[in-house]
Amino acid sequence: MPESALERKLRSGPKPAETLDAFARACEVGIGAALNYPVQVSGSEQGEMTARDAVQEMAEGGMVLLLDAPDGGLGALIIPPDLAAGLIELLTFGALSTHPVSHRAATATDAAVIEPVVRALLGEVAARREGAEAPMQFGALLSAQHFARVMPEGALDAYSVEVMISPERAGRLWLLTTKPIPKEPEPDPEADARWRGGMAENVTGSTVRVDVMLGPLQVSLAEMSEWQIGTVLTLGIEALEAAEVQINGSEALGRARVGRLGGLRAIRLETDGDASDPTAPPEEPALPTVLPSETEWDNENGEDVPISPI
Numbered sequence: 001m002p003e004s005a006l007e008r009k010l011r012s013g014p015k016p017a018e019t020l021d022a023f024a025r026a027c028e029v030g031i032g033a034a035l036n037y038p039v040q041v042s043g044s045e046q047g048e049m050t051a052r053d054a055v056q057e058m059a060e061g062g063m064v065l066l067l068d069a070p071d072g073g074l075g076a077l078i079i080p081p082d083l084a085a086g087l088i089e090l091l092t093f094g095a096l097s098t099h100p101v102s103h104r105a106a107t108a109t110d111a112a113v114i115e116p117v118v119r120a121l122l123g124e125v126a127a128r129r130e131g132a133e134a135p136m137q138f139g140a141l142l143s144a145q146h147f148a149r150v151m152p153e154g155a156l157d158a159y160s161v162e163v164m165i166s167p168e169r170a171g172r173l174w175l176l177t178t179k180p181i182p183k184e185p186e187p188d189p190e191a192d193a194r195w196r197g198g199m200a201e202n203v204t205g206s207t208v209r210v211d212v213m214l215g216p217l218q219v220s221l222a223e224m225s226e227w228q229i230g231t232v233l234t235l236g237i238e239a240l241e242a243a244e245v246q247i248n249g250s251e252a253l254g255r256a257r258v259g260r261l262g263g264l265r266a267i268r269l270e271t272d273g274d275a276s277d278p279t280a281p282p283e284e285p286a287l288p289t290v291l292p293s294e295t296e297w298d299n300e301n302g303e304d305v306p307i308s309p310i
Helices: 005-012 022-035 051-057 081-092 108-127 144-150 189-205 221-225 237-241
Strands: 040-049 063-068 074-079 137-142 156-166 169-177 210-213 243-247 251-261 264-269
Touching: 022 040, 022 081, 022 108, 022 156, 040 051, 051 074, 051 144, 051 156, 051 169, 063 108, 063 144, 074 081, 074 108, 081 108, 081 156, 081 169, 108 137, 137 144, 210 251, 237 243, 237 251, 243 264
Parallel strands: none
Antiparallel strands: 040 156, 063 074, 063 137, 074 169, 156 169, 210 243, 243 251, 251 264
């Protein structure tokens, strides 16, 4: 015998109920508890939406509530007019009307009446998020025109669900939130120490050019035109007493005294800091000390190696 309709129904079993996500469940529990009245939710959706696109979804006479997030972000709760009317009726009169809703602009009084419902809903939303963060807070009632100007540009996280208190008092509820700000990772002391050690090694291992400037010499163009290989330029004795030491040709390291060590020309640093001021009198050079060598520092300003005559 062919299978009857009743047998097919018994074999297939009851149709499974729709699984509610976190936002839908928060709406069902939060709104129902605040109203002390059962509500039905369905058709939950989640995605992204810009503030300007959200304005297109708003029905005339709906409520737009600006929300403040604990991390400094913004959010918005968009309540359609029929659903908002049902919330106000239950909170004010304790009963629902079946009359059509006149689509008028929401007032601050309307927002104040449903504030307990909003607070309960946002508390349930926060409780179902990872980390159990503090809930968002109701900030202000906005018009649809001001909403797009207040909310930041770019995509917002969008959550929506159909909420029904009665067939006449129902509609799609929207929750929009700004993208969460990523948290900076906790500093790793070991990684920081490795980075600092590598940076110090790179810096100390680099090289710089050190220039020893004996001093300026002024000559006429006529004299310079007669220069040739072997020409001798005489310098004042003070040039060897206070030569300027420069790093990379610009930054002054200090002044130095020119001499000889182990048969090589050498300098001894006498001052540090900026030695570029020509008007500053040179400090009295300290008496030379014996360096780690059998040869003592020659303090005769380099005259121990005379220049051969031309």
